[in-house]
Amino acid sequence: MSKVEIKAPMPGVFYRKPAPDSPPFKADGEDVALGDVVGLIEVMKSFHEITAAVSGKSVRFLLDDAEAIMAGQVIAELEG
Amino acid sequence: MAIKVLNPGLLTSVQDLGRPGYFHLGIPVSGAMDRYAMRAANLLVGNDEGAAGLEAVFVGPELAFEEDTVVAVTGADMPVKIDGEIQPSWTALPIKAGQVLSFDFLTAGARIYIAVAGGIDVPVALGSRSTYPIGALGGFKGRAIAKGDELPVGRPSGNAASGRSVPDALRRENPVPVELRILPGLYDHRVTKASLERFFEEEWKVAPEADRMGYRFRGGTPLEFNEREQPFGAGSDPSNIVDSCYPYGSVQVPGGTEPIILHRDAVSGGGYFMIGTVISADMDLIGQLQPNTPTRFSRVTMEEALEARRARAAMLDHLRMALK
Structure with missing residues (x-):
């Protein structure tokens, strides 16, 4: 099975949850459909929803909640 | 059209x-x-x-x-x-x-x-x-x-x-880590000599809040201020001054913690001391910094700043010649 990647469209701070006390948008191991929100990136004083441009099974996130992220960095891997 | x-x-x-x-x-x-x-x-x-x-x-x-x-x-x-x-x-x-x-x-x-x-x-x-x-x-x-x-x-x-x-x-590159050259003043006397030196030695990182108004940095040690008697008209924080003009490129450090370089859409005045001003030759470079980019501030003299400005003007002349 091939791996597909979800990449960050912009730099900033990556959040896996919509709010500090909420569950994550996607838990590790969940399936992801095209257009699903997988996280938020905070940059220039605003938050931007990051949607999946690919779909796949069993998501694995490569960075933690509230971690710094650069544009183009891989956020998560999926089994395509 | x-x-x-x-x-x-x-x-x-x-x-x-x-x-x-x-x-x-x-x-x-x-x-x-x-x-x-x-x-x-x-x-x-x-x-x-x-x-x-x-x-x-x-x-x-x-x-x-x-x-x-x-x-x-x-x-x-x-x-x-x-x-x-x-x-x-x-x-x-x-x-x-x-x-x-x-x-x-x-x-x-x-x-x-x-x-x-x-x-x-x-x-x-x-x-x-x-x-x-x-x-x-x-x-x-x-x-x-x-x-x-x-x-x-x-x-x-x-x-x-x-x-x-x-x-x-003639295409400017985006090197990392970035060096931004700063001419100290007019209020650098507000911080201790050791603190000023450390400011220029440590590595800072672009904060995600950085935008067209100002580029904010974090990661370095908070500044230490010299004792003073609070002047009439200045706020009580040691980083406050009697309101003054803020030049384009000036570096203010509110509370002594996170330096902010004022850029194209910045406010023109206020009550925070400025540790120095980024030289004009390096202002374009700031516009190309992503959040989290490691950055060092290096101290230059007026002569070095003017020399850098001449070099920048010469590069622009080369560009104009190349595209004539």
């Missing part, structure tokens, strides 16, 4: 070289954060250097063209596409009526500049077409562009030559 905005990107605005002359009235200089890249894009399509183009930060827009024309994209490294086909950046590109200009993910730098032959022909406000969104001044209706907008384009000069390209040596 108009350009239709299919997708504006994250934050894309009409900018030219700025609106000098009103800062003393609280109206910022605005204009492209990387003015060298803006000038290069304009020269490539046969425009005056001061014509208006688009500045897009981190994410490129998607634009449909109504007529055949010539475009150029400079600045950050972000793959350029016309109808899905990858095109070279820093190059005059022919685009046909009905074709769509779009972009892939940013790979280095932060801001691209898009010039179109004839320039974006929005009304001139206080001598400039630059957008100052907080003041709803200039640009396209005083705001960032939005989906569905139709951007008016001026009459082309006829000097655009498709395929013309900026030589590699």
Whole structure:
């Protein structure tokens, strides 16, 4: 099975949850459909929803909640 | 002729070289954060250097063209596409009526500049077409562009030559870590000598809040201030001063914790001390910094600052010669 990647469209701070006390948008191991929100990136004083441009099974996130992220960095891997 | 905005990107605005002359009235200089890249894009399509183009930060827009024309994209490294086909950046590109200009993910730098032959022909406000969104001044209706907008384009000069390209040596790179040169003053006497030295030795990182008003940095040790008697009119925090003018490029450190370099859309005055000013030769570079970029501040003298300014002016002259 091939791996597909979800990449960050912009730099900033990556959040896996919509709010500090909420569950994550996607838990590790969940399936992801095209257009699903997988996280938020905070940059220039605003938050931007990051949607999946690919779909796949069993998501694995490569960075933690509230971690710094650069544009183009891989956020998560999926089994395509 | 108009350009239709299919997708504006994250934050894309009409900018030219700025609106000098009103800062003393609280109206910022605005204009492209990387003015060298803006000038290069304009020269490539046969425009005056001061014509208006688009500045897009981190994410490129998607634009449909109504007529055949010539475009150029400079600045950050972000793959350029016309109808899905990858095109070279820093190059005059022919685009046909009905074709769509779009972009892939940013790979280095932060801001691209898009010039179109004839320039974006929005009304001139206080001598400039630059957008100052907080003041709803200039640009396209005083705001960032939005989906569905139709951007008016001026009459082309006829000097655009498709395929013309900026030589590699004249494309500014985006090195990491970044060094920004600072001339200390006017309020550096407020911090201890040891603290000032540490400020110039430590590594800082661009904070995610950095924008057109100011570039904020964090990661270094908080500054230590010299004791003083609070002057009449100054706030009680040791970083406060009696209100003063803030130059473009000045570095304030509110509370002594996070330095902020004021940029094109900055406020013109206030009550925070300034440790120094980034030299003019390095201001364009700031516009290309992504959040989290490791940065060092290096201390220069006035002579070194003036020498750097001459070198920068010489590079611009080379660019003008190369694109004549």
